[in-house]
Amino acid sequence: MEYSSNQVSKMSGVSARTLRYYDEIGLLKPARIASSGYRIYGQAELDTLQQILFYKEMGFSLTDIRKLLSAPDFDREQAFMNHLAELSKKRERLDTLIETVTKSIAALRGEQTMSDKEKFRGFKQAMIDENEHQYGTEIREKYGEEAIERSNARIKGMTHERYAEGERLRQEAEDTLKAALEIGDPAGELAQKACDLHGKWLAVFQPEYNKAYHKSLGELYVADERFKVYYDKIAPGCAEFLRDAINIYCAG
Amino acid sequence: MEYSSNQVSKMSGVSARTLRYYDEIGLLKPARIASSGYRIYGQAELDTLQQILFYKEMGFSLTDIRKLLSAPDFDREQAFMNHLAELSKKRERLDTLIETVTKSIAALRGEQTMSDKEKFRGFKQAMIDENEHQYGTEIREKYGEEAIERSNARIKGMTHERYAEGERLRQEAEDTLKAALEIGDPAGELAQKACDLHGKWLAVFQPEYNKAYHKSLGELYVADERFKVYYDKIAPGCAEFLRDAINIYCAG
DNA sequence: AGTTGACTTTGACGCAGCGTAATACTTTAT
């Protein structure tokens, strides 16, 4: 079935102007261009638009959305599962906001006291600080590491410099890790250097370095299949090796 | 208790740049400027910032937020009650989105069929069309007519022209209504003219004029204290008069 | 007191993601 841009616009609520913009930036190309010059969309395009709107709902930039959708391993069913989880978290944030309102009313009426910090619980900006550890990690494994770091960088207002530094550290940590794995000594100088770099990478995104968290992250890399797969792509056995090296590093 | 902009920023998650911008546009002035030139915020400013963030959460522009907050009849407790209601509606929208995802998954697996229109249920843009009647009315009475019409205009992508036409019609309807009230005949030419204008104003925001809706709106103006207050500000007894005039108009 | 790093200001440029509008061509309905 085919649709004109007006029909797609009415169906989705996205303006025709927006559809043209999406075509222009390569985010959503029409199925074909009629002899009149009119854009014609098909089933696949509607499905893509739906995905775009879900990612927009999660706060991704159009550039990031394009990357995610064009990744060779993009899987629609997996994406839906991710949307489901994220919508649930978003719903929780709304619950927190609702709680903030009810508490604010009670405070206004003198029925209870409320700290100034509490007044901002649930707002998007404040949520980043509260949930950075879990938020970052969970999204990262679901959506891919690069897109997440970009998303986090944008949300947190990190400078390009700082973000680039994080990228450099991560890349160097992984390269060092790979070299250390060839030697095979988690207590060795190279492995400990990799851990040091890894910790520095971690510190770019956290208020400050936390040894316990670093250690638990190493365990997570082994315990969670998806992380394990990610690291074993660097080299087989990498996840366990890094976990062991981190344990030694944090014990030192 | 006083706070520096850094402290407010950390507490609320709003950047210092944003705080400066809010000061610049008159949205959130600091309590005072220290001798150093630094902005110092107090309790009242924190409370105002909280309100700003709630309205932003509802999608209001900063200009509209400033108008709402500076209105002589702005009441914080009433505002909280409104935020509560709006957050609930927002939560319902999320539920609809979640439903859309689960249905999409089922459709993907071939377990059920899904129309193309259904794929977009719950997205912000699509929600406007589905709920315009109730959505517009409820927000209007809660937040003030002008702000709502501006908000709706923005959301719906109305042209400035069309919006201005709606404004002109509303103003003329109210002026005519006032003059008709002085005559005192709801069936009179002037009163019926006011109803005609009022109906035309209604039609600017609806897909098409609906007599039943127009009539129920007249009843609402009398039944709901806040509407009654609004119209009786034009002239005492105005709400009932308009309700009566509309009933006659719609019976004609 | 001097130094350094963190904090804060003002001024200014640029960006994402469109909305709006003009002009001209195409399609649809009467």
Added chain:
DNA sequence: ATAAAGTATTACGCTGCGTCAAAGTCAACT
């Protein structure tokens, strides 16, 4: 055939900041 609706391209502008440079202020340390 005509008029209205639909659609394209081109181009400007807007909101709400993010980023950055330059300079002043504050706080902690030596």
